[in-house]
Amino acid sequence: xxxxxxxxxxxxxxxxxxxxxxxxxxxxxxxxxxxxxxxxxxxxxxxxxxxxxxxxxxxxxxxxxxxxxxxxxxxxxxxxxxxxxxxxxxxxxxxxxxxxxxxxxxxxxxxxxxxxxxxxxxxxxxxxxxxxxxxxxxxxxxxxxxxxxxxxxxxxxxxxxxxxxxxxxxxxxxxxxxxxxxxxxxxxxxxxxxxxxxxxxxxxxxxxxxxxxxxxxxxxxxxxxxxxxxxxxxxxxxxxxxxxxxxxxxxxxxxxxxxxxxxxxxxxxxxxxxxxxxxxxxxxxxxxxxxxxxxxxxxxxxxxx
Amino acid sequence: xxxxxxxxxxxxxxxxxxxxxxxxxxxxxxxxxxxxxxxxxxxxxxxxxxxxxxxxxxxxxxxxxxxxxxxxxxxxxxxxxxxxxxxxxxxxxxxxxxxxxxxxxxxxxxxxxxxxxxxxxxxxxxxxxxxxxxxxxxxxxxxxxxxxxxxxxxxxxxxxxxxxxxxxxxxxxxxxxxxxxxxxxxxxxxxxxxxxxxxxxxxxxxxxxxxxxxxxxxxxxxxxxxxxxxxxxxxxxxxxxxxxxxxxxxxxxxxxxxxxxxxxxxxxxxxxxxxxxxxxxxxxx
Numbered sequence: 001x002x003x004x005x006x007x008x009x010x011x012x013x014x015x016x017x018x019x020x021x022x023x024x025x026x027x028x029x030x031x032x033x034x035x036x037x038x039x040x041x042x043x044x045x046x047x048x049x050x051x052x053x054x055x056x057x058x059x060x061x062x063x064x065x066x067x068x069x070x071x072x073x074x075x076x077x078x079x080x081x082x083x084x085x086x087x088x089x090x091x092x093x094x095x096x097x098x099x100x101x102x103x104x105x106x107x108x109x110x111x112x113x114x115x116x117x118x119x120x121x122x123x124x125x126x127x128x129x130x131x132x133x134x135x136x137x138x139x140x141x142x143x144x145x146x147x148x149x150x151x152x153x154x155x156x157x158x159x160x161x162x163x164x165x166x167x168x169x170x171x172x173x174x175x176x177x178x179x180x181x182x183x184x185x186x187x188x189x190x191x192x193x194x195x196x197x198x199x200x201x202x203x204x205x206x207x208x209x210x211x212x213x214x215x216x217x218x219x220x221x222x223x224x225x226x227x228x229x230x231x232x233x234x235x236x237x238x239x240x241x242x243x244x245x246x247x248x249x250x251x252x253x254x255x256x257x258x259x260x261x262x263x264x265x266x267x268x269x270x271x272x273x274x275x276x277x278x279x280x281x282x283x284x285x286x287x288x289x290x291x292x293x294x295x296x297x298x299x300x301x302x303x304x305x
Numbered sequence: 306x307x308x309x310x311x312x313x314x315x316x317x318x319x320x321x322x323x324x325x326x327x328x329x330x331x332x333x334x335x336x337x338x339x340x341x342x343x344x345x346x347x348x349x350x351x352x353x354x355x356x357x358x359x360x361x362x363x364x365x366x367x368x369x370x371x372x373x374x375x376x377x378x379x380x381x382x383x384x385x386x387x388x389x390x391x392x393x394x395x396x397x398x399x400x401x402x403x404x405x406x407x408x409x410x411x412x413x414x415x416x417x418x419x420x421x422x423x424x425x426x427x428x429x430x431x432x433x434x435x436x437x438x439x440x441x442x443x444x445x446x447x448x449x450x451x452x453x454x455x456x457x458x459x460x461x462x463x464x465x466x467x468x469x470x471x472x473x474x475x476x477x478x479x480x481x482x483x484x485x486x487x488x489x490x491x492x493x494x495x496x497x498x499x500x501x502x503x504x505x506x507x508x509x510x511x512x513x514x515x516x517x518x519x520x521x522x523x524x525x526x527x528x529x530x531x532x533x534x535x536x537x538x539x540x541x542x543x544x545x546x547x548x549x550x551x552x553x554x555x556x557x558x559x560x561x562x563x564x565x566x567x568x569x570x571x572x573x574x575x576x577x578x579x580x581x582x583x584x585x586x587x588x589x590x
Contacts, residue, residue, distance in 0.1 A: 007407030014400050015393070103393035106444075108358060110408050111380035301360065 004112060008120035009128055016093070019129055022086045023079065023136025027143070030075045034144045038151045052157040064166035065264045072172045073266070075144070076137050080183065083133045087125050087187075091194035092205040094121040095299060104299075114300040118195065122292050125191045126184040134180055138173060168265065175266035182242040182275050189236075189284045192291030199295040200302070241278040244271040307334050309455055309487050310355060315363035316511075317350050324350040325361065326511035332504075334454075335484040339498055340491040341581055342508035348491045351508065352459050355489075356385055368454060381410055384453040386461045392440055394433040398426055405447055417450035420480070438469040445473065449481045456481070458490045462497075470497060477501075499577040507584050514584045523574045527558050531570030539569040546583035557583050 013019060041048060055064065095118065098104040107117065145167060149159035184191075194209050201208040217230035246269065275281055310332035317325040325347045332338055342348045354361040357372030357379055365372060370379045392401065398421070406414045421428070424442045432440055441461070448456065462470040478501055482488060492498055499505075505522065507515040517525065531539050532553045540547070542565065544556035557575055558566060566572060575583075 003407060007404055010407075011400075011404055014397075015395055098393070101394060102387075102391050104391075105358075105385075105387040106391040106393065108376075109356070109380065109383075109385035109387070109391075110405065111377050111410070112408055113377045 004116055005120055005123065008112065008117060009124050012094070012121060012124040013128070015097075016090055016124075018086060019090065019124075019132055022082050023133050026079050026082045027136050027140040030078060030140050031143055031147065034147055038148065042151075042155075048155060052152065052155055052162075055157070055162050061166050062264055064162065065168050068163070068167050069172060069264060069266060071144075072141060072176075075140055076176050076179075079133050079137050079140075080180070083129060083180075084187075087129055087191060088194060088209070089206075090129065091121070091125050091191050092198050092209050094125075094195060095198040095295060096201060096205045115296045118199070118292060118296045118299060121195060122191065122288075125195075126188055130180040130184045134173075134177055137176055141169070141172070171265050171267050175270055178267075178270050178272055179242065182240060182272070186240045186242070186275075186281060186284060187237065188288035189291065192288035192295070196291045196295045196298070199298040236284075239280070240275070241280065242270055242272065242275040244269050244274070308332065309334050309368060310489075311364070311366045312355075313364040315351075315354060315361055315365050317347075317354055317359065317361040323511045325354065327363070328508075328511070328513050330506065330513060330516050332487060332489065334487055336503045337482065337488045337490070337501055338504040338506060339495070339502040339577075340489060340506050340508060341495055341577070342491070343585065346508045347511040348508055349459060350511075352457055352489070352491065356380075356383065356457060382454045383457060384448045384451050384455070385457045385459075386441075386444055386448060387459050392432045392444055395431065397429060397431050398443060399428040401432075401443065401447065402428075405451075409451060411452040412447075413450050413452070417446045420446035420449055438465050441465060441469065441473065445476065449476070454486065456486065456488045458488065458492075460492055461490070462492065462494070470494070474498060474501060495577045495581060502577075505577060507581055509585055509588055512588075514588055515580075522577075522580070525560055526575050526580055527561065527563060527566055528573040528575040528579070529556050529558065529566050529569050529571070530554070530573065531556065535569040539566070542566075545587055546579075 055067075098107060108114075145163055149163050152159045152162055194205075197209040198205055213233055217227065217233070220226060220229045308331045310330075312331075313329045314327050315325060315329070316323065316327050328351070340348050340351070350359065353359040354365060355367055355372060357367075357374075357376035360373050367379060368382055372379055396404075402414055402417055405412050405417075418428075421443065424439065424446070426435060426439050426443050426446075432443070435443065445461075462473050465473070474497065477488070490498060490502075499519075502519055504518050505515065506513060506517075529539055529544075530550070530553050536554045536556075539554075539556055542558060542561055545559045546557040548555045553570075557579065563572065
């Protein structure tokens with residue numbers, strides 16, 4: 001059973017090379033950005049010496065952590081963006097391409113159920129793609145830290161103190177992992193929807209996937225003068241209940257005039273329990289389940305002849 | 306004899322069109338059955354019903370299973386080649402073997418590799434880099450490495466040149482077929498497979514026109530080439546079809562004994578193609 005799923009998911013990775021190519025491209029862009037910045041910064045000798053001196057001797061651990069975390073978060077968001085686009089295209093293609101090239105007849109001539117096939121595609125979208133993206137993020141962080149360390153050292157700074165001594169790798173990575181999977185689960189009804197579209201549409205899956213998401217809010221707005229559908233669909237991304245409520249008074253240490261140490265931790269801003277106990281999370285999972293069931297049903301009962 | 310496939314009152318409708326119309330038949334173990342019919346006769350629909358790829362009305366049992374509801378179990382014992390184009394273009398030869406090996410309990414990888422070594426198909430090549438004939442060779446190598454009880458071939462050699470077609474059927478007979486296995490083939494090129502069939506079924510407009518063993522066929526249908534007075538007499542026996550050839554009349558008789566006909570002229574066993582044409586004409590009358 002598990003063996004079947006592994007084989008099916010491996011099949012997805014063979015077919016959809018973009019699952020690897022996208023993180024690779026983003027990693028290259030981030031690294032290229034770092035290199036460009038460092039080269040550009042290298043032109044300002046005096047200011048640079050001052051900054052390195054300051055970062056090494058004046059700034060505390062908290063500030064250094066905050067700056068490194070800022071860089072981490074920035075590059076991770078780029079991955080998230082790429083991941084979103086990748087997942088949409090993947091899900092829309094997953095059950096469409098096999099019908100278009102007729103390979104569905106080959107896949108269905110093997111002892112695999114339609115449910116196993118469709119579920120393997122869902123798992124690829126919400127488990128595997130985030131995992132590959134996570135690996136991309138980790139590698140990007142490490143590569144960029146190494147590049148920056150070498151550069152700092154060449155400018156006379158102590159990379160051990162400035163970077164490796166302060167970098168909150170585990171905190172950042174754990175937080176990234178939580179956010180990646182929270183987003184995958186939170187947005188899973190969209191994955192279900194795109195898989196369903198991919199299973200039934202005869203042509204133009206991208207158009208068929210987005211047209212209802214645009215037209216239904218318009219129709220609702222015109223006839224019912226309300227915006228529930230638009231709110232539920234287009235507003236969902238921003239409402240993900242994984243971030244802890246930030247108490248601004250506790251955020252800043254008035255006495256020392258700086259951000260509190262514990263506030264620099266990304267994990268401290270996340271609240272997985274709140275996410276998992278939110279009814280909206282579970283509603284999304286149910287909607288995803290229904291749409292995936294519909295996709296299985298279409299693949300099973302549709303007759304291509 | 307054990308029945309591998311039992312169909313009783315099987316129908317499939319697409320709206321008002323009856324693609325398969327109340328057909329009943331049995332397929333026994335160890336046979337090679339040719340399913341012959343014009344385009345749109347319902348061949349492919351019938352095969353899809355047998356393979357559990359489409360739902361149908363009536364009672365249909367394949368290897369004792371309900372094909373549509375127990376497709377996964379059925380596919381462990383059935384192999385199926387739909388058309389040369391169904392292998393995904395992006396897959397590598399080695400990946401296709403990896404996948405089938407992981408999924409299919411009755412697949413022997415070494416056997417497939419052995420068969421592929423006899424062809425020009427390279428393990429590292431992608432399907433899109435292979436010629437149409439090579440894709441078929443790949444598919445056939447996979448299929449022949451699966452220990453299946455029933456092999457279903459739907460127009461397996463469509464678009465292939467004559468060399469490949471001959472080789473395809475030779476491989477099938479020599480390396481695959483034995484009395485434990487059963488093969489069901491549909492094709493337009495009847496004349497190429499008629500020598501290897503043990504059974505034949507004609508289908509037209511969703512109905513079965515003929516369901517017979519090849520041995521029975523030779524006894525039931527007799528062709529006489531005759532002319533002049535003999536032709537007149539022979540015509541009196543009610544041939545099912547008549548054609549002119551080289552100034553002579555070629556008449557096809559059904560269920561008339563050989564002794565009866567021998568006096569009228571040259572006796573022949575009709576080709577499947579001629580018989581098919583006669584049967585279709587008869588049905589349209």
